[in-house]
Amino acid sequence: MQQNRESHGRLSDSAAVLRSLVAITRRGLVDARAEEPRLSITDQSIVMAIADEPGIRSTDIARMFRLNRSTVSRQLSALVSLGLVQEMPSAPGRGRPLELTAEGEEAFRNTLRSLQGVIDSHLAQWTDAEVQRFAHDLQRFDRGDDPA
Numbered sequence: 096m097q098q099n100r101e102s103h104g105r106l107s108d109s110a111a112v113l114r115s116l117v118a119i120t121r122r123g124l125v126d127a128r129a130e131e132p133r134l135s136i137t138d139q140s141i142v143m144a145i146a147d148e149p150g151i152r153s154t155d156i157a158r159m160f161r162l163n164r165s166t167v168s169r170q171l172s173a174l175v176s177l178g179l180v181q182e183m184p185s186a187p188g189r190g191r192p193l194e195l196t197a198e199g200e201e202a203f204r205n206t207l208r209s210l211q212g213v214i215d216s217h218l219a220q221w222t223d224a225e226v227q228r229f230a231h232d233l234q235r236f237d238r239g240d241d242p243a
Contacts, residue, residue, distance in 0.1 A: 119213060119214070119217070120210075121136075122213050123209055123210035123212075123213040123214070124136045124139055124140075124206070124209075124210070126209040126210075126212065126213060132177050132179070132202060134202060134206075137160075137170055138170060138173070138174060139202075139206050140160060141156055141160075141167070141170055141171065141174065141180075142174065142179060142180070142195065142199055142202055142203050142206065143203060143206065144156055144159060144160075145180060145193050145194065145195050145199070146195055146199075146200070146203040149183075149192075149193075149194045149195070150183060150192040150193070150194065151192065151193055152190035152191065152192055152193065153167050153168060153171055153190055153191075153193065154167075154190050156171075156193075171193070174199070177198075178196055178198045178199075179195060179196055179198050179199035179202055180193055180194070180195060180196065180199055181193070181194060181195075181196050181199075182194075
């Protein structure tokens, strides 16, 4: 009986972690939409993927976000039209490697600034030690590590 309550508590806590991570991310990405150019959450995600991995190809982006290649192609066409993304000079293999333009880099920085603002607002009342522990635990969670 005790184990069942503990198991239910863990499931409930795990669901709370998921809801919080989704809400915080969504809030930050929605706030970033107030910037110019106004990018959808999908656009922002693609710009962030290219910023994190210059030279990534559209097929890699499709696989990363589990999207249809044609969807990614349409999104990329719009981002190219906005002057945020460009194809890198020809490279061997299929698909063209992608990179951000100067305007794309600025849009990426604006998105990060908005996301950082959400995080900073939420952590404003926390002590430095609490923030340090939270950062450590999130990095561990992200890596899937055993306790350090």
